[in-house]
Amino acid sequence: MTSLNTAGFAFVGLNWNAAGKDWMQPVGRLGLPGDFSVDLPFLMDTGINQMLLWLHVNERPSALTNYSQFPNGIEVSIAVPPADGVAEPALQYSFVTGDTSQPMAPVQVEWRDGNGINTGRNVLAGADYLYDAAGGRIGFRVPQE
Numbered sequence: 093m094t095s096l097n098t099a100g101f102a103f104v105g106l107n108w109n110a111a112g113k114d115w116m117q118p119v120g121r122l123g124l125p126g127d128f129s130v131d132l133p134f135l136m137d138t139g140i141n142q143m144l145l146w147l148h149v150n151e152r153p154s155a156l157t158n159y160s161q162f163p164n165g166i167e168v169s170i171a172v173p174p175a176d177g178v179a180e181p182a183l184q185y186s187f188v189t190g191d192t193s194q195p196m197a198p199v200q201v202e203w204r205d206g207n208g209i210n211t212g213r214n215v216l217a218g219a220d221y222l223y224d225a226a227g228g229r230i231g232f233r234v235p236q237e
Contacts, residue, residue, distance in 0.1 A: 093224060101222050101231035102175035102182035108228070115228050120209050123169035123186070128153040133208040134172055136221055136230065141213055143168070143198040146206030162201040164190025170209065172232065183219055183232040 106115035120134030122145060130147065149157055156162065169186035187197035195217035215221075222231035 093227075098222065098231065100233045101220070102178065102180075102233070103222075103224075103229045103231040104173055104175055104182045106228045106230065115225070117208070118173055118230065120173070121169075121171040121181075122147075122209055123171070124153050124156070125167055126153055126155065134170075135208060135210045136215065137210045138213045138216065138221075140210070141199045143201045143212045143214075144204050144208075144210040145201060146204045146208040146210075148205055148207075149203075152203065156203075160203050162189045162203075164188075166201070168201060170211065170215075175231075182230075183215075183234075185215065185218060 104118045106118060108114070109116050117133040117135055119131045121129055121131050123129045130151070132145075132147070156166070162168075166189045167186060168189065170184070171181040172183040174180065175182035185196050187194045189197070189201055191197055196214050196219075198212040198214045218234065220233040220235065222233070224231070
């Protein structure tokens with residue numbers, strides 16, 4: 093990696109797992125209507141076109157506990173922690189479920205029992221992604237139009 097091919101990326105440092113053999117996921121913030129927000133492990137997944145949110149039933153917002161798949165019209169926001177000492181998140185975006193005019197919106201959002209955010213690949217419609225395995229960091233760059 094060079095300064096030329098990493099220009100414009102905001103980086104997030106990764107921590108080693110307990111075994112010290114691989115990098116752990118960073119933490120991302122999930123925001124939903126009603127001032128609901130929660131920090132969860134963040135997985136940038138390029139293999140699926142939906143978003144999976146792992147959160148135990150008793151921790152979900154009450155308006156959405158009865159849904160396994162989000163209904164249309166729910167505003168979802170995602171933010172990845174601040175980059176290398178900068179106050180702004182390395183990645184921040186939002187979408188409304190069912191709004192197909194938003195390129196970063198996944199085709200659907202569904203709950204799973206557990207703890208995490210799996211973005212799906214649609215986030216790549218609005219941001220470049222870089223994984224630095226040697227340096228233990230991920231980066232995002234929003235292309236300038």
